[in-house]
Amino acid sequence: MLHIGCHLSSSKGFAAMGRQALELGADTFQFFTRNPRGSKAKDLDPADAAALVELMAEHRFAPIIAHAPYTLNLCGAEERNRAFARETMADDLRRMEHVPGQYYNFHPGSHVGQGTETGIAYIADGLNAILREDQTTTVLLETMAGKGSEVGGRFEELRAILDRVALSGKMGVCLDTCHVSDGGYDIINDLDGVLTEFDKVIGLSRLKAIHLNDSKNPAGARKDRHACIGEGCIGLEALARVVRHPALKDLPFCLETPNELPGYAREIALMREQAEA
Ligand code: FE
Ligand code: FE
């Protein structure tokens, strides 16, 4: 069965997100660990986290995805920005151990003119400072659209980061369909070719989750503006091929489409239908 869910608000806590996911027909979900500014996270209630763990086991959830604030930048130009990103991510990872064995996804960063090589080095240094031998969370690098000075728009860049991380067994990749299409990978006409390329450069065993989004822009646009399923340039047929692909079909899929909850429920049902078709 397809594992699919959507991005949810974390304002009511862990267990509330689990119940919300069930109401939407989801068996996974994603949430921001704190607001996008990366301010202090709410105090964590261990009983609330335990209730989610129980709900997920009872309803056979696929792993869920905690998403780091997208404003963090492990490869910022100033040490205090990089340090803030490291400290916030380390704190998120400590908190995630209350819901063991899940994913923590982050945008690799923007090199802000320092160059991709320097960006990659800072990102890997940051990860080496954060990752712990005893953590149960797998940290995911998200494939990016390559907008501005973003690192991670090419598979080679993600590979270069992974190669420099000592505890590389704690690392994986989350493929965002909008981002890779915007980055110039032709998932519309040649999904097999893109996955072959991913396998050659990174290795498909690293691929742990999919962000399932349509794109407001054509392939190669480097824009990163998500569209609802079937309302963008990727289209329903191409996204259906993604959820049906034998190399992908057992991964958790997460919608980050511009929807309110009823729209998410519709898209979850639609993709479950498409997965069976
Ligand atoms: Fe993201
Ligand atoms: Fe995404």
Ligand code: ZN
């Ligand atoms: Zn995006």
